[in-house]
Amino acid sequence: MKKTISLLLFTELFVLASNLISYKFFLNAQIAFLSAFFILLGSMYSYKRLVEKRVEAGAYGDDDRDEIDKIDDPYDLYDENEDAVLETKDIKAVIKEEKKRLKANGFKNTKIASGATISLFRIIPYVFLVFGFIGLQNNQNLLLFPYLLFLLAGVAVGFFTGRKLFLSSL
Structure with missing residues (x-):
């Protein structure tokens, strides 16, 4: 944890030292660094919460296959019951069923993932990024080189x- 805090403090001191170059340089550096830094932190936190919720809900169940089967077929491509199902059903009916299942799962996954996508931990830093960029541009303070450089640092x-x-x- 000390390394993480020291990295953040070192970078922030570097941003503050950019004030020696010019005030415009400092403004661009500070807005870009903080925007990118908080966007990444918010995204990682939101997705961590999403994964924790899905694990608690049992979305990622344990695999009941034995170890030899996992080694032989690590991605479970060859299901023994699949051949019997395909022989008894018409191929068009199987395709229609799969399409329905995929549509239902796609909506379900979108609904579940929207909690992480529409999180205030992500939206607020993006708003700060957009308004910071627009504010710099409207006041003729935007310098692209330091902005992009400190965006990368953030x-x-x-x-x-x-x-x-x-x-x-984890």
Whole structure:
């Protein structure tokens, strides 16, 4: 945890030191860094919560196959019961059933994943990113080089911080 905090503090000190170059440079650096940093943290936290909810709900059940079957067929491509089903049913009926099942699962997955997609932990940093960019542009303070440079730095620091905070328990 000390490495994560020291990385964040070092990067923020670097952003503050950019004020020595110019105030415009500092504004671009600070807005871009904070936007990217909080977008990544919010996304990682939202998806962590989504996975935890789905695990609690039993969406990821245990595989009841034995170890030899897992080695022989790791992706469960060859189901023994599948041949009997295909022989008894018409192929067109099987295709129609699969299409219905996929449509239902697609809507179900979209509904479940929308909780992570429409999370305030993700929306607020994106709003900050958009309004920060527009504010810089409207006030003729936008410098693309420092903006993109510190956007990349925010992504990197946000990824390492989020990995340490949210993925350390996995």
